[in-house]
Amino acid sequence: MSRVRLTERSVAALKPKEKRYDVSDSLRVGLRVRVAPSGLKTWVFEKRIRGGPLRSHTLGRFPVISLSEAREKALGLEKEAMEGFDRKAEAEKRKSVLEVLDDYEQKHLVQLRTGKERRRQLDNALKKHFRKPISSLERRELQAFIDGVADSGAKVLANRYKAAISAFTGFAWRRGYTEQNVGAGLSNATRERPRDRVLSLKEVRAIYEASEFLSPLWTPLIRLLILTAQRRSDITGLREGEVDFEKRRIDLPSVRTKNGKPHIVHLSDPALDIVSGIEPKNGLYFSTTGKTPVSGLSKVKKQLDGLLPDDMEPWTLHDLRTAFATTMAETGASEGVVDRILNHAASGSAASAVARVYNQSQQLKPRAAVLDHWAALVTQESADVVRIAS
Numbered sequence: 001m002s003r004v005r006l007t008e009r010s011v012a013a014l015k016p017k018e019k020r021y022d023v024s025d026s027l028r029v030g031l032r033v034r035v036a037p038s039g040l041k042t043w044v045f046e047k048r049i050r051g052g053p054l055r056s057h058t059l060g061r062f063p064v065i066s067l068s069e070a071r072e073k074a075l076g077l078e079k080e081a082m083e084g085f086d087r088k089a090e091a092e093k094r095k096s097v098l099e100v101l102d103d104y105e106q107k108h109l110v111q112l113r114t115g116k117e118r119r120r121q122l123d124n125a126l127k128k129h130f131r132k133p134i135s136s137l138e139r140r141e142l143q144a145f146i147d148g149v150a151d152s153g154a155k156v157l158a159n160r161y162k163a164a165i166s167a168f169t170g171f172a173w174r175r176g177y178t179e180q181n182v183g184a185g186l187s188n189a190t191r192e193r194p195r196d197r198v199l200s201l202k203e204v205r206a207i208y209e210a211s212e213f214l215s216p217l218w219t220p221l222i223r224l225l226i227l228t229a230q231r232r233s234d235i236t237g238l239r240e241g242e243v244d245f246e247k248r249r250i251d252l253p254s255v256r257t258k259n260g261k262p263h264i265v266h267l268s269d270p271a272l273d274i275v276s277g278i279e280p281k282n283g284l285y286f287s288t289t290g291k292t293p294v295s296g297l298s299k300v301k302k303q304l305d306g307l308l309p310d311d312m313e314p315w316t317l318h319d320l321r322t323a324f325a326t327t328m329a330e331t332g333a334s335e336g337v338v339d340r341i342l343n344h345a346a347s348g349s350a351a352s353a354v355a356r357v358y359n360q361s362q363q364l365k366p367r368a369a370v371l372d373h374w375a376a377l378v379t380q381e382s383a384d385v386v387r388i389a390s
Contacts (some may be wrong), residue, residue: 003025004026005023005025007303011033011041015035016036020034020088020355021034022044023239025067027071028071028185028374031043031045039245040059040061040174041062042060043065045058047081050081052084052086053086053090058226059073060073066190076176095133095177097129097131097132098131099134099179101122103123103175104172113258118167121161122164122165125142126165129141131199131240134177137182139182139183139185139186142165143187145159145165149161149189155189156190166183169182184365197314197316203312203323204320204378206221207304207320208226211304214304217259217286217294220274220301222300224274224275224321227374228271228371229321231321232297236293236294237256237286238284238285238286239284240279240284245272246315251263257343263343264367265341265366266371267371268376269372270377331370337363337370338370340363340367341371
């Protein structure tokens, strides 16, 4: 980059080239004119903040901004830099919470499988502060929201909000939007412990039978969750191209699974009948809009609870997976086979390369056998828990 004593005439005479280039002013060090291939000329000033970073400022276009005006602007910025005033940093602090949240989504959330859900949580938590400068966020306000969710009885959900808020405020602090991480000291609403609730086979059967009285959308969804023992998002998001009727299975791509690996789910006779009886809407098996997978499982769960015996202990949809694993363990099914049906990593020692290939290919048959037996037990085609080959 050349450095010359610029004049109005010399700047006007600069010709565009194939690539953008800069010419620096020797009189006002740090000031330069940038010439684009299109011929546009832009004033740029660069100066290191005292005790801080190197900052670059765009001052305007020539000839709208003359050389003398550009030098005057550069002088003002140079004085600020010498005094340690960082204009860009101050501008970042004045950005609204919503602006920084949008930046967070583009830089981080879009890379997460659960990014849309995390954005929804943050919108709920921060909507009262959207128009405020990000630098004005206070820990007490954030904690008050978390405590409010907990006071409503949703303590675990409050913990999820706390995690989402803490991650966001950490991003804002690391990017220089705030001088301190206001979410660093937030408290959880409750101490979470692993659930020890295990649904009995009798209870699973009761849930399966009660689902008959739900709407035509929800009955097959609940029953497919039970019969396949898969995560709710794997089933609610089921797409037409993921079902192979000839091979009697669901092929989940890596982008749709929690561990980011492709997953095969065998379809037992009742599960296959359920899928066969659904008319996909724009390729989605479970959708009301034809654009997105169905939502609202919490409301359906409440409907189910109203159809179940009054003395049945509280349960969650995730407990269905635990019930499957527990019941099938009683049949003698190997832990590795059950884990692979649930799409967990094997709990034993790491498998060798040969074992991994074997497990992925040859264990499809025992996996199918386990799911077939589970379906027979749930639908009461088999009344007893008998041992099966694993």
